[in-house]
Amino acid sequence: MSDYQAPVKEMNFTLNDVIDVKEVTSLEKFQDADDDLIEAILIEGAKFTGDVLSPLNRIGDLNPSTVSDGVVTTPPGFKEAYQQYCENGWNGITANIEYGGQGLPHALGLPITEMVESANSSFSLCPMLTSSAILAIGKHGTEEQKNTYLEKLVSGVWSGTMNLTEPNAGSDVGALRSKAQKQSDGSYLIKGQKIYITYGEHEMAENIIHLVLARLPDAPEGTRGISLFIVPKYIINDDGSLGKRNDLTCVSLEHKMGIHGSPTCTMSYGDNNQCVGYLIGEENKGMMTMFTMMNDARLAVGSQGVALSERAYQMALEYANERVQGMSLKTRNQSPIIEHPDVRRMLMTIKSTTEAVRAIAYLNAKSIDLAQHHPDEKTAEKYRGLADLLTPLSKAYGSDLGIENSSLAMQIFGGMGYIEETGIAQVYRDARINAIYEGTNGIQAMDLVGRKLSIDNGKHWRALHDEISNFTEKLPETIEFAVIKKNLSKITAMSKECAEWLLSQHNESITNTMAGSVPYLRMLSTAVGCYLMAKGALSARNRLDNGDSDKEFLEGKIITSRYYAEQIVPTVLGLAEAIKAGDELFYAIDKNNFA
Ligand SMILES: Cc1cc2nc3c(=O)[nH]c(=O)nc-3n(C[C@H](O)[C@H](O)[C@H](O)COP(=O)(O)OP(=O)(O)OC[C@H]3O[C@@H](n4cnc5c(N)ncnc54)[C@H](O)[C@@H]3O)c2cc1C
Numbered sequence: 027m028s029d030y031q032a033p034v035k036e037m038n039f040t041l042n043d044v045i046d047v048k049e050v051t052s053l054e055k056f057q058d059a060d061d062d063l064i065e066a067i068l069i070e071g072a073k074f075t076g077d078v079l080s081p082l083n084r085i086g087d088l089n090p091s092t093v094s095d096g097v098v099t100t101p102p103g104f105k106e107a108y109q110q111y112c113e114n115g116w117n118g119i120t121a122n123i124e125y126g127g128q129g130l131p132h133a134l135g136l137p138i139t140e141m142v143e144s145a146n147s148s149f150s151l152c153p154m155l156t157s158s159a160i161l162a163i164g165k166h167g168t169e170e171q172k173n174t175y176l177e178k179l180v181s182g183v184w185s186g187t188m189n190l191t192e193p194n195a196g197s198d199v200g201a202l203r204s205k206a207q208k209q210s211d212g213s214y215l216i217k218g219q220k221i222y223i224t225y226g227e228h229e230m231a232e233n234i235i236h237l238v239l240a241r242l243p244d245a246p247e248g249t250r251g252i253s254l255f256i257v258p259k260y261i262i263n264d265d266g267s268l269g270k271r272n273d274l275t276c277v278s279l280e281h282k283m284g285i286h287g288s289p290t291c292t293m294s295y296g297d298n299n300q301c302v303g304y305l306i307g308e309e310n311k312g313m314m315t316m317f318t319m320m321n322d323a324r325l326a327v328g329s330q331g332v333a334l335s336e337r338a339y340q341m342a343l344e345y346a347n348e349r350v351q352g353m354s355l356k357t358r359n360q361s362p363i364i365e366h367p368d369v370r371r372m373l374m375t376i377k378s379t380t381e382a383v384r385a386i387a388y389l390n391a392k393s394i395d396l397a398q399h400h401p402d403e404k405t406a407e408k409y410r411g412l413a414d415l416l417t418p419l420s421k422a423y424g425s426d427l428g429i430e431n432s433s434l435a436m437q438i439f440g441g442m443g444y445i446e447e448t449g450i451a452q453v454y455r456d457a458r459i460n461a462i463y464e465g466t467n468g469i470q471a472m473d474l475v476g477r478k479l480s481i482d483n484g485k486h487w488r489a490l491h492d493e494i495s496n497f498t499e500k501l502p503e504t505i506e507f508a509v510i511k512k513n514l515s516k517i518t519a520m521s522k523e524c525a526e527w528l529l530s531q532h533n534e535s536i537t538n539t540m541a542g543s544v545p546y547l548r549m550l551s552t553a554v555g556c557y558l559m560a561k562g563a564l565s566a567r568n569r570l571d572n573g574d575s576d577k578e579f580l581e582g583k584i585i586t587s588r589y590y591a592e593q594i595v596p597t598v599l600g601l602a603e604a605i606k607a608g609d610e611l612f613y614a615i616d617k618n619n620f621a
Pocket residue numbers: 188189190191195196197198221222223224225282290459462463464465466467468469472
């Protein structure tokens with residue numbers, strides 16, 4: 027199969043015609059990010075990911091990272107590619123200029139992240155976690171910590187990790203037991219074991235900066251008693267050079283279903299009681315600090331779903347055009363399978379849902395930019411609310427679609443899809459983890475209905491629904507927009523009704539709310555997806571009416587939007603009944619009688 031080619035035109039369309047990235051790039055802070063620069067970055071990103079990272083994807087799958095005596099070796103070619111990645115400045119693309127970054131908005135960083143993830147999921151996780159660590163230290167670190175760590179993390183000479191999970195603390199982070207003890211010099215001694223730590227040990231970077239959650243001796247129970255520590259693999263000397271090796275080791279690597287190239291480490295901290303850590307943020311406020319990292323990583327994981335949907339689509343499309351099987355019902359000739367209605371259905375489903383969820387993720391990134399940098403506090407607040415709301419959608423809808431779409435793509439390959447050589451099985455295997463880590467999708471749905479819907483008394487989700495309704499009313503009354511208008515209106519009304527019902531259950535029975543959380547996340551995601559697809563279609567129609575010559579591409583945007591409204595939205599409308607059914611049947615069978 028051909029290697030991945032980044033969909034630069036699609037990305038440009040999503041940025042400009044769907045999410046209106048100019049709202050971000052017109053801010054003074056981002057004034058250098060004009061159309062030419064955006065185009066150049068996307069084209070260069072496409073070249074790098076297509077030429078350097080994508081060819082290593084299969085190599086990583088077949089040659090997993092290995093560990094020997096605590097030394098981890100990544101797959102052949104990864105280290106050299108990482109060096110190139112850093113030398114080309116991709117690592118610090120959105121980081122602060124003060125620390126050597128390029129200071130570009132997240133709305134432009136995300137398409138590059140998507141390209142890296144499509145090209146090579148396993149590789150992408152190292153820079154992804156480094157980027158989250160940069161954010162956390164940048165936002166919560168002291169000046170000294172920023173000066174010590176940020177430049178090297180931004181350049182990629184050092185990488186970052188995120189250490190929450192322990193054998194007894196997965197979704198319930200508050201159950202973690204790792205300990206921290208304050209020393210007379212202000213540093214802390216860290217002791218404990220962390221599991222599943224992505225890129226916890228490797229040879230691609232000179233130093234690894236672990237961000238580790240641990241508990242102080244008298245800390246309160248649960249998440250209110252957790253603190254966050256910077257724990258470097260090599261302690262940094264006063265002059266910034268690398269000092270002695272810290273007391274931490276990679277004990278073992280996990281054997282996984284997918285992302286074989288990414289080392290997933292069991293890390294042991296303080297076996298010799300000498301593991302030094304430095305508090306970041308305040309004592310017992312570590313979860314808040316960690317959330318800066320997690321929110322960034324959640325968007326990146328959702329983007330990984332977009333990325334793998336895209337890769338699966340490219341592979342399935344090529345195969346569908348090559349594989350001759352059966353007779354076309356239209357021409358009555360032997361034909362490639364792309365002529366068959368069901369193969370068309372699968373391709374259109376992958377294509378339209380990928381476009382929709384890409385738009386959600388990019389809007390999420392744009393909202394983060396405007397929340398942080400818009401000079402008008404009211405506008406910034408609006409986007410803060412929108413970013414809060416969209417993060418679980420990007421993460422869960424993105425990652426679920428990554429799995430569903432790579433499965434559909436495998437179906438298009440028929441038997442060959444199940445055979446490893448075609449590579450589509452790898453995409454499916456790699457996609458599966460995204461629904462699990464960074465907070466399972468079940469946890470994302472609980473976050474949406476339990477917390478995000480009620481922020482500021484529901485002001486933000488109501489504003490979003492109002493915005494969609496106002497937009498829908500103004501859609502043209504043409505045949506082209508008829509189904510879009512009808513079904514967007516239906517799903518928005520239904521999503522609003524379901525949200526009100528879920529909120530009404532907060533005080534009645536919270537398990538009723540939670541029972542409806544996963545289908546509701548799908549419903550809200552589909553409503554927002556349909557809205558953004560409609561925006562793209564409207565922009566495409568306006569451009570065509572104004573004489574834009576890119577006829578095929580723009581008409582294609584209207585068609586995928588119509589397809590999404592006609593074929594995807596109706597499957598979700600039926601969820602309303604399930605969302606509002608409550609938990610009765612969930613608990614009707616006693617847990618001892620399930621067998
Ligand atoms: C390849 C890989 C890489 C990873 N990388 C990292 C990393 O770099 N750093 C890190 O800290 N962790 C990492 N993780 C850990 C990952 O984040 C956890 O696996 C994940 O959060 C789920 O925790 P768990 O495995 O303990 O599952 P559990 O928490 O045991 O959950 C099992 C099931 O129960 C559900 N569940 C649990 N609690 C609730 C609840 N209260 N309400 C409703 N449903 C619930 C879950 O949704 C899930 O379906 C990684 C894991 C893997 C497999």
